[in-house]
Amino acid sequence: MKHQIETHIDIAAPPETVWNILTDLDAYSDWNPFVVSATGRVAVGERLTNRMQSPGGRAMTFKPTVTAADPEQKFEWLGHLVLPGVMDGRHTFQLHATEVGTRLTHGESFNGILVRIIRKSLDNETVEGFKAMNEALKTRAEAHGGNQS
Numbered sequence: 001m002k003h004q005i006e007t008h009i010d011i012a013a014p015p016e017t018v019w020n021i022l023t024d025l026d027a028y029s030d031w032n033p034f035v036v037s038a039t040g041r042v043a044v045g046e047r048l049t050n051r052m053q054s055p056g057g058r059a060m061t062f063k064p065t066v067t068a069a070d071p072e073q074k075f076e077w078l079g080h081l082v083l084p085g086v087m088d089g090r091h092t093f094q095l096h097a098t099e100v101g102t103r104l105t106h107g108e109s110f111n112g113i114l115v116r117i118i119r120k121s122l123d124n125e126t127v128e129g130f131k132a133m134n135e136a137l138k139t140r141a142e143a144h145g146g147n148q149s
Contacts, residue, residue, distance in 0.1 A: 001111070001112070001113070001115040001116045001119075002109065002110065002111050002115065003109075003110045003115050003119055003122060004107060004108070004109045004110070005107055005108055005110075005122055005123065005126060005127050005130065006105060006106070006107035007105075007106045007107065007127065007130045007131055007134055008103060008104065008105050008106070008134075009103070009104050009106070009131075009134040009135070009137075009138055010098065010100070010101065010102070010103050010104075010138075011101050011102045011103075011104060011137070011138045011141050011142065012100055012101040012141075012142050013101050013102060013141035013142050013144070014097070014101060014102060015072040015073070015095045015096075015097050015101075015102045016072055017102075017141050017144055018072075018095055018101075018102045018104065018137065018141050019071055019072045019075075019095060021137060021140050021141055021144065022075055022093055022095075022137065023042040023069075023075060025038035025039055025040060025042065025048065026038075026039070031136050031137075031139075031140045032133055032136055032137075033053075033055075033129075033132045033133060033136055034052060034053065034054065034129035034130065034132055034133035035050050035051070035052050035133065036051050036052070036053050036059065037050070037051040038050045038051070040066075041066075042066060042069050042075065043066060043069055044066055044067065044068065044069055045065065045066065046065070046066045047063055047064070047065050047066075048063065048064055048065075048066060048077060049061065049062075049063050050062050050063075050064060050077075050079075052129070053129070054121075054125035054126055054128060054129040055125060055128045055129060055132060056125060057121075057125050057129075062079040062081075062089075063079070064077035064078055064079030064080075064089075064091065065077060065078055065079075067090070068092075072095055073094070073095055074092065074093065074094050074095070075092075075093045076090065076091065076092045076093070077090075077091050078090050078091075079091065081112070081114065085111075085112055085113065086112050086113060086114055087110060087111075087112035087113070087114040087115060087118075088110065088111045088112050089108050089109070089110050090108060090109045091107075091108045092105075092106070092107050092108065092109075093105070093106050094106075102141075104134060104137065104138075106130050106133065106134055107130075108126070108130075110122060
């Protein structure tokens with residue numbers, strides 16, 4: 001089964017600022033309420049260690065592989081729960097320059113046998129986690145320079 005979730009937020013800061021915050025994994029614990037810690041190198045093929053916690057949920061550690069790292073445009077990783085095919089998640093951040101800053105599209109495509117069972121949780125807790133992260137990223141980016149125009 002396949003399932004996709006997607007969120008959007010407008011940030012009054014240039015893509016460079018948003019990208020720098022989004023890819024500074026060591027600082028996630030300072031601001032990120034969803035990916036509460038992350039380590040690794042943001043480069044295609046590199047393995048990250050991410051500790052994620054949805055609002056009201058329990059924290060889980062994943063070790064996804066970076067599949068896209070296009071500066072100021074796209075950051076993506078692919079992770080698996082236990083083994084490939086059980087539940088795979090392709091987590092994507094896309095940055096689009098706007099007249100007033102950046103539009104962030106933050107989503108994930110899920111595949112695997114567990115998707116049907118946990119779909120309600122994905123549509124509720126996981127989406128809420130994405131939204132909380134988006135808001136925290138917006139707050140941090142706008143405080144760190146905001147729109148330079």
